[in-house]
Amino acid sequence: MYIAKIYVTYKPSILDPKGESIKSALHRLNYETVTDVTMGKYFELKLEADAATVESTVQAICDQLLVNVNMETYRYEIEALEVQ
Amino acid sequence: MRFAVIVFPGSNCDEDMYYAVTDQLGETAELVSYTATTLAGFDGVLIPGGFSYGDYLRCGAIARFSPIMPAIIEFANNGGLVLGVCNGFQILTEAGLLPGALRENKTLNFICKDAPLKIENTQTAFTSAYGQNTEIRLPIAHGEGNYYCDEATLAQLKANHQIVFTYQDNPNGSVADIAGITNEAGNVLGMMPHPERAVEWLLGNTDGLPLFESMAAKVRQ
Numbered sequence: 011m012y013i014a015k016i017y018v019t020y021k022p023s024i025l026d027p028k029g030e031s032i033k034s035a036l037h038r039l040n041y042e043t044v045t046d047v048t049m050g051k052y053f054e055l056k057l058e059a060d061a062a063t064v065e066s067t068v069q070a071i072c073d074q075l076l077v078n079v080n081m082e083t084y085r086y087e088i089e090a091l092e093v094q
Numbered sequence: 095m096r097f098a099v100i101v102f103p104g105s106n107c108d109e110d111m112y113y114a115v116t117d118q119l120g121e122t123a124e125l126v127s128y129t130a131t132t133l134a135g136f137d138g139v140l141i142p143g144g145f146s147y148g149d150y151l152r153c154g155a156i157a158r159f160s161p162i163m164p165a166i167i168e169f170a171n172n173g174g175l176v177l178g179v180c181n182g183f184q185i186l187t188e189a190g191l192l193p194g195a196l197r198e199n200k201t202l203n204f205i206c207k208d209a210p211l212k213i214e215n216t217q218t219a220f221t222s223a224y225g226q227n228t229e230i231r232l233p234i235a236h237g238e239g240n241y242y243c244d245e246a247t248l249a250q251l252k253a254n255h256q257i258v259f260t261y262q263d264n265p266n267g268s269v270a271d272i273a274g275i276t277n278e279a280g281n282v283l284g285m286m287p288h289p290e291r292a293v294e295w296l297l298g299n300t301d302g303l304p305l306f307e308s309m310a311a312k313v314r315q
Binding site for chain 2: 020024025027028031075076078080081
């Protein structure tokens, strides 16, 4: 059993209107030191997979459904879970 | 002409679309569930607006994998006319039938108003009935209509005359003011404005009707 933690954000070239909006709110709260805010999505997937295929499966899941590769980018961490 | 109006869980412009092509255009249509697996016997496919699957994950991302989609992709690949409006446009980009993607509006507002549009190409299967009239108004109603594509894709869209509608006063931040595009073959159109909401004088606007007339004329050719 594995757990995949997947982080999805807009590509850097794409304006992130939610991030911009949060940044201006932080500035209104006097956190002037904040120069950039990126807002993204976080997924946790538990997979019954073997060590040889778990990474390629996670990549395929991201490319096919979780991520729109036209405008988003992603990174992931995969950890083995102790079987209960 | 017989239209299929696809109904996903969360579609909410399906009845308007059906009404536009039956009562106003005078053609026949059928509401087709997302669980269907064939489009045999139809001459055109209409993918309506709404919030399919609650817009969960991304607009159109989950609808793209519903049971009807292989039939829609096959219909499009065989040259059949496919129109996606609003959420329908988002589904067509997610399915790869149209290039690019729709992002959140630049201003984060849900925008609901009439938008003046320019018809950039009146030679398409969807715009031939507009003739020389290249300025129209159609209602828009979306939170995620901000069209994005990279520069290489934009150059291709321009070179192939695939940009069909542009905003005269860009409301949402779309690249190159894009409101609607076709695929390279010209048989698939995606657009954020709602032509089905502008088909009778009782509602003050008929600028959407020639779009459906163009489709019917193309099928009868």
